[in-house]
Amino acid sequence: MSRLDRARNGPGTPEDGEAVGHRMRAAGMTVLPVPRIATGDPQVLRRAVADRSGPVLCTGLMDGWRARHAWSPTELRGRHGERRVTALVDLPPTGVLFPQDQQLYEKELSFAAFVDTMLAATPSTPCYLAYRRAHEFFDPADFDFDSLVPPDGRHGTDTRVWIGSAGTRSMLHSDLKDNLFCQVWGKKDVTLLAWQDSRAAYPFPDNLVNSQVDLGTPDLKRFPLLGRARFHHVRMGPGDLLYIPRGWWHDIRSRTASVSINHWFGEPLGLAQYLRLLAVLGPGYWKSTARDFVVHGLLRREESTRFFFSPASTGKRLYDALRSGNFSQGNDPSTTRQL
Structure with a gap:
């Protein structure tokens, strides 16, 4: 096994999923598990989407995807190493907002150099190649969302890839559309809060889709509604697919170097x-x-x-x-x- 592939089993972040969940519970917050379903039947997922009653983690739906074996750092480096990319490097390991404008963290480099940087990065200086449209970077034959949730012909879809080191964090936020978040390689932890509990997310006054709360350091004195809401938490590994209903707040943290893909679909919140x-x-x-x-x-x-x-x-x-x-x-x- 190469150094690239050993990184999958590397150390987690100082504020990894278990630590975040422990801190939330220790602070007096309610943290529930996300239901898990082992299935290769897309109808099970479609029923969950139709019900929109809460998040569901499915295992088995990605088993036939070529991405499962073609998207390891070794394979990606070999196939895309010369490609120029713009990544976020030396990101802050704590805090909700960037101390500087996002553009100041951007760096252009080859994809091979990014993979080397990603695997060498520590949780205190994470790096991310994120929010890239999947079809612009990878072969669409590597993944298949249409067979899971066929397009409805009325609302657009969008599929993105996320490649980063241990310690990357997408802080608590809400998306307008239903979301299939898929872990291809490495490990991530996701914490969720229902849309109807949005007051407990304490959105920024100037931005209703981003939370002021860092779940890694919950402060119930400043944010007392955290103690009255019900959060859900799940640890994701390769092959796990998480359905996040539209509007549900989610906090995503990488425990190891990680490759993920997500798919937004359906009618948005209006x-x-x-x-x-x-x-x-x-x-x-x-x-x-x-x-x-x-x-x-x-x-x-x-x-x-x-x-x-x-x-x-x-x-x-x-x-x-x-x-x-x-x-x-x-x-x-x-x-x-x-x-």
Whole structure:
């Protein structure tokens, strides 16, 4: 076994899934397991999607994918080593926001050099090649989402790949569409919170899809609603597929070097759902939304990118919705700025 492949079994992060779950429970939070289903039948997944009652982890649905053996670092390095990529390097190991604008972490290098950097990185200086459209980088024959959730002909889909070191973190956030998150190689931990408990996620006043909470260091004095909500947690390994219903908040952390792919599909949450959430969050959120409506909508001033792949602010999205009727335009994965 090569050094590249041994990294799969390398050490986890200081705040790995077990530590995060332990800290959450020790702080008085409720953390439940995600239901697991061993099946090769896509109908089981489709029923879960139709019910949209909560997350489900399926094993067996990816068994026939070529990606399962073709996407190890050794194979990827050999097939794509000369390709130039732009990755995020020397990322902060703690905190919810980037200390600097996201562009300051970007570095252009060959894919082979990125793989070497990824495997040498420590959890204190993680690196990520993330949010890349799968079909632009890999052979579409390596994976197959259409047989799992056939396109409905009305709503667009988007498929992305995520390749990174131990210690990479996609902090608690919410997506507009249903999501199939698939672990191809390595290990990740995912913690989830239902959309109806969004108040307990404490969204940023200027961005309703990103949480102010770091689940690795839960602070119930500052965020008391954390103690009243029910979280779910799952550890994912190669071949695991996690269905995340639209709107569900999720925190994703890599325990080892990791290769993942996800697929957004179906009808997105719309303006009405976000206006209802905005209404219950209170005046501080209304003021922030109004400010960004003017500054980033009417005045068209550029927004900072200190979130992980920053979506547009709530105010800018409301501005877009009133002009185009599409509230998801500013947070649609198919239109967000690409590295």
